[in-house]
Amino acid sequence: MTQRQVQLRLGLGAVVAALFLTLYAIPSWVSSPSNVGNIVLSPLFWPYTLAGFTGLAGLGLVFSGIRLPAADKPVNSPVDDPGAAWLRLLGMAIIMALTMYLLPRLGMVLTSMLVFLASAFLVRTRHPITAVVCALVIPLVLYAFFAHVAGVAIPQGEFLRLP
Template identity: 75%
Template sequence: MTERQVQISLGAGAILASLFLLLWAIPQWVSSPSNVQKLILSPLFWPYALAGFTGLTGLGLLFGGLGSDDDGEPVNEPSDNPAAAWMRLAGMAAIMALTMFLMPRLGMVLTSMLVFVASAFLVRTRHPVTAVVCAVLIPLILYAFFAHVAGVAIPQGNVLRLP
């Protein structure tokens, strides 16, 4: 598949997933009490927000793919070594097992950072600096929101205690 085809396919898939979530899955499976004080703490807020962001991302991919000039080159050449795919799968299974082992010891924030970096380098990201920056910032921002704004306790580890 060319880059244009990949973007159009991913965009259409994201839009369909968003519509499924917005129109059927969230109303069907997520319930919310009527006496929720803050909208942001409602059990419906984040599923709808994530479904909306998924739809916007899909639209961006779709329009980006439709507006791009494509030279017809495939995005990824097929691998000559099929064992490499099995090694990546085993690596991802090891990362998942280590996540379960490290979570109670290091806490959710530090473990998330390490798992993000390990997964990014396992799949050989083309943007390693961006992956490391996101691996550090996203868990910290999420911790700050949930711990200090929403008042939700985030599991802390034995190594690092965040304020």
């Protein structure tokens, strides 16, 4: 399978998933009261937002796949060391177990920072500086939004209390 085929199939799959969520799953399975004052607090807002972003990402993959050359080298070439894949799988299982252990102790924000960093370096990201910046900024921005704008309590840890 070539890079073009992978991008086209992933993009079409994401578009189909977004259409399924938007047209059937969210209206059928997510209930919402009609008198929600703030649209951001509506139970329908975030599912529709995620479905929309999924559709946009899918369309982006489709358009970038169309622009790739048709004759390309295959993507799924055999790996040199299959044992390394099993070690990464074990590493991810350890990260998940540590996440469950650290959540009540460090809180959701600090734990998500550490988990993001550990996962990025486990898969050997080609952009380590971007991974570090995203690991620090994204949890803090999400905390600020949910705690201060939406008024949702975010679990805090024993060692660090955010304002």
